[in-house]
Amino acid sequence: MAPRKIIIDTDPGQDDAVAILLALGSPDDIDLLGITAVAGNVPLPLTQKNARIVCELAGRTDVKVFAGCDAPMKRKLVTAEHVHGKTGLDGPQLPDPKMPLQDQHAVDFIIETLRNEPSGTVTLCPIGPLTNIATAFERAPDIIPRVQEIVLMGGAYFEVGNITPAAEFNIYVDPEAAQIVFQSGVPLVVMPLDVTHKALTTKSRIDAFRNMGTHVGTMVAEWTDFFERFDMEKYGSEGAPLHDPCTIAYLIDPHLFSGRYINVEIETQSELTLGMTVADWWRVTGRKPNALFIGDLHAEGFYRLLTDRISRL
Numbered sequence: 341m342a343p344r345k346i347i348i349d350t351d352p353g354q355d356d357a358v359a360i361l362l363a364l365g366s367p368d369d370i371d372l373l374g375i376t377a378v379a380g381n382v383p384l385p386l387t388q389k390n391a392r393i394v395c396e397l398a399g400r401t402d403v404k405v406f407a408g409c410d411a412p413m414k415r416k417l418v419t420a421e422h423v424h425g426k427t428g429l430d431g432p433q434l435p436d437p438k439m440p441l442q443d444q445h446a447v448d449f450i451i452e453t454l455r456n457e458p459s460g461t462v463t464l465c466p467i468g469p470l471t472n473i474a475t476a477f478e479r480a481p482d483i484i485p486r487v488q489e490i491v492l493m494g495g496a497y498f499e500v501g502n503i504t505p506a507a508e509f510n511i512y513v514d515p516e517a518a519q520i521v522f523q524s525g526v527p528l529v530v531m532p533l534d535v536t537h538k539a540l541t542t543k544s545r546i547d548a549f550r551n552m553g554t555h556v557g558t559m560v561a562e563w564t565d566f567f568e569r570f571d572m573e574k575y576g577s578e579g580a581p582l583h584d585p586c587t588i589a590y591l592i593d594p595h596l597f598s599g600r601y602i603n604v605e606i607e608t609q610s611e612l613t614l615g616m617t618v619a620d621w622w623r624v625t626g627r628k629p630n631a632l633f634i635g636d637l638h639a640e641g642f643y644r645l646l647t648d649r650i651s652r653l
């Protein structure tokens with residue numbers, strides 16, 4: 341089967357970095373058309389720089405990286421340095437990137453790519469706030485039916501929130517953007533905290549990266565060493581959830597995951613529950629299903645895939 345053509349929309353972020361590396365380590369499954377950076381974990385100047393750092397680490401200076409929106413559609417930016425550190429990629433020291441940032445705005449790249457590629461052949465993988473995607477949909481509604489699928493990391497139901505008691509970070513930062521994407525009608529696969537919290541970076545799993553004998557493997561282990569401290573302290577868990585790579589792993593091996601096709605709406609009015617993904621898991625509302633909402637994964641299989649593909653870089 342031909343590799344899946346995708347655009348990764350991202351706010352690196354250590355877990356975003358691992359997702360990008362998983363995609364770059366899987367050329368037979370993934371044809372990465374470009375990486376679009378968005379403001380999220382850290383401000384845009386850092387997310388676009390971090391995306392290029394990750395590509396250079398993988399030896400892929402040919403990958404096109406674009407800078408997108410530097411703030412949510414209607415709100416002030418909320419960042420997550422408390423989780424990812426000041427640079428967004430705290431942990432190991434890595435050199436500033438030499439590869440160029442593309443001149444074209446990320447939103448224009450998304451629009452142009454969806455117009456130029458055959459309809460139904462490009463998948464969008466947003467793993468940060470949905471600002472770039474929603475802005476592209478608002479600016480060029482003609483591209484919406486041309487999207488093959490959106491596989492995103494965001495939201496929560498049983499796990500509830502991680503940035504507020506009710507909301508997961510990616511949705512909370514730009515709830516209006518999330519509402520546009522969830523109501524767009526594009527086939528949607530959602531990787532919420534319900535599944536990512538079952539993909540924990542246990543010591544043995546991270547040692548598999550540390551002992552890989554590659555520079556990339558060592559960097560992943562050091563990023564994770566830094567990234568996991570926050571969640572382990574907060575949840576008392578044995579490791580931290582490796583959120584964003586779940587989207588790419590789903591594209592490579594969907595059988596690792598299970599969920600339900602249900603209705604998911606976004607809270608955009610109440611300050612108390614702003615950004616909540618109201619997931620009708622028990623199908624009590626009668627509202628039209630709009631998303632495959634993933635609730636579980638085969639964690640060992642997920643980490644086996646991750647280590648196998650990242651060891652190839």
Ligand code: RIB
Nearest residue numbers: 353355467468509510583
């Ligand atoms: O809530 C987890 C999400 O927020 C992940 O995408 C992480 O990188 C941050 O962006």
Ligand code: CA
Nearest residue numbers: 353356467468
């Ligand atoms: Ca992210």
